[in-house]
Amino acid sequence: MKTSIKPGQALIVLAGLVVVLAIAFLTWTVRSEIEELSSASSDNVQWSLSQTEVEFQEFAGRIRVGADLPGIRRRFDIFYSRINTVSTAHVFEELRQDTEFRETLSKIQTWLDTAVSYIDTSDAELTGQMPRLAALVQDIRPDVRRLSNSGLKIFARNADQQRNEVARTMIELALTLAALIAALGMSVLHFVRLNRKLVRKERERSQTTSRMNTVLQASLDGVIVSDETGTIIEFSPAAEEIFGYRAQDVIGHELGAIIIPDHLRASHDAGMARMRAGGEKRVVGKGRVELEAKRADGSIFPVELAVQSAVSAQGEMFIAFLRDITQQKLDEAELVDARDKAIAGEKSRSEFLATMSHEIRTPLNGLLGNLSLMRDTPVSTKQDTYMRNMETSGRLLLSHVSDVLDITRYDSGKVSAKLEPMNISDLLQDIIDSQSGMASTQETTLDWGWNGLPQHWITSDSDRLQHVLMNVIGNAVKFTKRGRVSVTVSWHNDEISFEIEDTGTGIPDELQDRIFDDFVTGNAAYDREVGGSGLGLSIAKRFVNVLGGEIDVASVVGQGTTFRVTVPATKAQATSRNDHGANSHAPIAPQRVLIVEDNEINRFVAREMLQADGHHVSEAHDGQQGVDMATHEKFDLILMDISMPVLDGRTATRRIREGKGASCRSRIVALTANAMPSERDDFIAHGMDDVLTKPLRKADLRTMMGDAPEPASDDVSVLVDDAHMLETLEAVGAENLPKLLARYTGEVDQMIEWLQSDTHLDRGEIAAQAHRIAGSAALFGATRFRAALLSMEEAAKAGEDAKVLAAITSLPDLWKRSKKALSEIALTE
Incomplete structure (x- = not known):
């Protein structure tokens, strides 16, 4: 069995070897330095320097005596020789490196050169120059003394340096020995720890083996x-x-x-x-x-x-x-079977609801269409009342059917967003205006505004967003009395948020968790006070999901509720409106129209509406018959149902376009209850030009025909929009509508009287009053009157006094006719 050395152990061994080598090197260094000290030649050099000074003193003494000329010359030669040795000998090289020593030696050499001229003369001359030579000796004496002392100082300094180096080496050796001892101690500790670890691992290995055996057994x-x-x-x-x-x-x-x-x-x-x-x-x-x-x-x-x-x-x-996994496989098969049955049941339910919703709209089309036709016939006042009641109930039923259809289409994945540029500020203002009348009845303040910089134009689905905000804001107004409803809009990072905050009754905690479920309308007290199917918020939730956003609610009972709607959106460029209507198609009357519809009542309603406006109408009972007629006859317009026997509307349209018959280029308009954007796009893709949704309305049909003559000014359907009146009826209840209308008519009468008074009118006040009354007009669907008020508001803001005066002049008559139409509707409700 091989024994492997671990990295930690190898590191300790390597460190030990390095320390041992360092100790050996330092020991050798100390020994070398000690030997160098013991064999140093500095003593001989010092003696030579001292002897130089001695020889100079001997020479100077002979000069003072002055009698022994040979002795003077001999002592001079000896001193000269000593100085020459100091100047040239190798042992004095280190001393000559010192600046002071070198300068002193140079001065002495110069002196010697001067003194030679005296020494080498004759005895007589030397005797005569003796005083001068004595003076020279006295001059050089300090330098000779300095030369000797500087050498001694240099030798002392070198000796100190050597001693310091030996001491430092000794300290390094001591430290290295201490490090070696520490390393040895650490090695001992490491090996002790390794031994303990090995013992512990062996014990753990034994325990692991025991546990594994237990696990295998259990x-x-x-x-x-x-x-x-x-x-x-x-x-x-x-x-x-x-x-x-x-x-x-x-x-x-x-x-x-x-x-x-x-x-x-x-x-x-x-x-x-x-x-x-x-x-x-x-x-x-x-x-x-x-x-x-x-x-x-x-x-x-x-x-x-x-x-x-x-x-x-x-x-x-x-x-x-x-x-x-035998039992698991059996259970999975059972679950898959149960899932498939559940999916099939859910699909059947959705298909049933979608089919029923669609089929209910078909007889509703006949009912509401015939009621519209009856409006054009002479009827008694009581009969007209009955018809209005029937029409109101029919449209209320139609709105509920549409809600159910929206839910089933969403649940089946058939609802998608249609993104296009829209002005969110205009949309919100329209919603606020339409709800202001209800808010006034509730004695509630309703307002909206931007938080931060506004972003008016965005890209989103206008219809879906309007549906969501209308439901949420409408609910806030319904449940808030003598309070405030505020809508705050925020734009940040390609995301738009709406906070709808009210001071109403609030939502109990147990209801908040399911407020977006289907058919949830609140407690019994809510049910008695307000109407509705309980589908509004559930549809809003679904539409928010389609837009890729989120909706949530926070509420405290007795204090109020805040709904927050956040959807992604991008900035868009402002666009001009291009409403589909008479401007899209030049008036052409009369026209040849082919109605392709399998339902007899629906054909009858469409035929009567068209013939009443002077058009020539032909009928086909199924898609194949429609294709045959369109092949042989030229029609200006073909109204094509979608769901028909023999050939459906898509296939029939495609064959008409591909058949190159007489009507292959005629306008083909889908006449269907299916009005989803994805289905509309599908109709267009199959060759249709536009879509009319059931139940068919005369105004929509006239707009599609491009032949919408101005109806009589007293026609109630022009003065009042039934759809808005229906929403108001559902919101406030039939018992509250007359009181609400009476209050509104009083406010308008006061404004008319104020406008016609002799007092000086301020443009800003005129604009403010017109805006306030226009908002309430939208609640009752008084479209003509609201349009006149908005025109007057714009003229006042623009300072166009002539237009303001014209509006003030024409407003009383328009209000008189509108009030009469509103009163008639209120009586029928």
């Missing part, structure tokens, strides 16, 4: 261990129960022969051979896989298998974890 999954040849090494109790073998009967046998079904043996043997050859492992380490296994009795059953490999001293081995 595991509900079968555990089978085999070597690289496929021979079974371990066979757990769970495996015994699953496969029906005893462990002692299968250990040592080949795995494939024991648990692998016959039809899988070839694949198993090939896989084992591939792995032994170092090939790909297709099951080992791949997680859980589902396979078939074989019991002792030969029966085949499904198992969930996970195989892992490990390397031991004996080589590679494989650990397989197996679970019998």
